[in-house]
Amino acid sequence: MTTPIVALAVSGHGFGHAVRCAEVARALIDEFGVRTLVRTDAPAWLFPEQVEHLPSPGWPLDVGVAQHDGLDLDIDETRRRWDAFAQDFDARADAEAKLLSDHAVDVVIGDIPPLAFAAASRARLTSLALGNFGWDWIYAAWPEFDRAIATVRAGYRQADALLRLPLHSLDADAFCSFKATEDVPLIARSARRPRDDVRAKLGLDQQARVVLLSFGGFTAGGLDVGALGEWSDYLFVLTPPVSTSCDVLPSNVVGLNQTPADYVSLLGASDVVVTKPGYGIVADCLANRVAVLFTDRGPFREYDVLADCLPRLACARYIPRAMLLAGQVGPYLDALLASDGAWTDQPMNGAEVAAQRILDLHEQAKEVTFW
Numbered sequence: 001m002t003t004p005i006v007a008l009a010v011s012g013h014g015f016g017h018a019v020r021c022a023e024v025a026r027a028l029i030d031e032f033g034v035r036t037l038v039r040t041d042a043p044a045w046l047f048p049e050q051v052e053h054l055p056s057p058g059w060p061l062d063v064g065v066a067q068h069d070g071l072d073l074d075i076d077e078t079r080r081r082w083d084a085f086a087q088d089f090d091a092r093a094d095a096e097a098k099l100l101s102d103h104a105v106d107v108v109i110g111d112i113p114p115l116a117f118a119a120a121s122r123a124r125l126t127s128l129a130l131g132n133f134g135w136d137w138i139y140a141a142w143p144e145f146d147r148a149i150a151t152v153r154a155g156y157r158q159a160d161a162l163l164r165l166p167l168h169s170l171d172a173d174a175f176c177s178f179k180a181t182e183d184v185p186l187i188a189r190s191a192r193r194p195r196d197d198v199r200a201k202l203g204l205d206q207q208a209r210v211v212l213l214s215f216g217g218f219t220a221g222g223l224d225v226g227a228l229g230e231w232s233d234y235l236f237v238l239t240p241p242v243s244t245s246c247d248v249l250p251s252n253v254v255g256l257n258q259t260p261a262d263y264v265s266l267l268g269a270s271d272v273v274v275t276k277p278g279y280g281i282v283a284d285c286l287a288n289r290v291a292v293l294f295t296d297r298g299p300f301r302e303y304d305v306l307a308d309c310l311p312r313l314a315c316a317r318y319i320p321r322a323m324l325l326a327g328q329v330g331p332y333l334d335a336l337l338a339s340d341g342a343w344t345d346q347p348m349n350g351a352e353v354a355a356q357r358i359l360d361l362h363e364q365a366k367e368v369t370f371w
Helices: 016-032 075-087 089-102 114-122 135-139 146-156 195-202 225-230 263-268 279-288 301-313 321-325 330-338 350-370
Strands: 006-010 036-040 107-111 126-131 161-164 181-183 209-214 234-238 253-255 272-275 291-294 316-318
Touching (some): 006 016, 016 107, 016 126, 016 279, 075 089, 089 114, 107 350, 114 146, 126 350, 135 301, 161 350, 209 263, 209 330, 225 234, 225 253, 272 279, 279 291, 291 301, 301 316, 316 330
Parallel strands (some): 006 036, 006 107, 126 161, 161 181, 209 272, 234 253, 272 291
């Protein structure tokens, strides 16, 4: 088997797409010695140091969803961005294809921007989608997204196959545009450092019940951080941008000045994560068996899937958004930690499985081309 050059094309929406692709990149590099490139608008620190970052031609790779903050979506702005994006889609696909050719890429993995598959097709490259949803399925719940949906589906039809992750919808329209679908296990990160070491380095009491507030790299507009001081039985940890937007913190709230590069070890050192559910944070909590207190995130179709799965797969409980923003979390945390939430065993080797399938499908494509 010859080793291809693989390019990961990763949506910059939130951190979930990036953190799971970072694990696939790690598997490609560490397990198979594959030269791995990344084209993304997500922060570079989310990926292994060994990846090479492709330059942006001057536009975002993906529209995703516009957000006011970590909990509120902006559907109208998303529509406006997609209308503008769709106008230049073909020209952008041509430029992205040239970028792939100039860097001698052999295989493209997209999570899950339609532009990536259109570019790969133009460059005559094998392309695979990776994800637990498609953007056409997300947009189908919103009015006047017909043009965006048509553009997304046209892109997805050019992918050779979808590597479908768990925590996905069973709706008939969830993955209707892909030629073939293969299920792979959960891609999740495990803490790399012991809980005690992480707490010691951050100055967190070893015996404290630590609660990490996580909103995917966004703020949580309207969150009353001061009210968290009422719940002295808990030690709350905030990361940027939530921590850096607060001038004064209660004594039981720790604000970190920067997000740790090894964020998953901070998560693993916590007793509870308070969040809006997205694939990345849910998968990491499952892998590290950290309890989840979750709230809603507006009309985003993935939420319903994850909100249904969480209580069945993990120790998890819902908190109304108004109560979370008011800082009235104590009773919900008490109930969560006193519950008999059962943890389920899930295969967590999705990154390795996906990496192997990438290499296998590339080899198959080579054989077809040869004959």
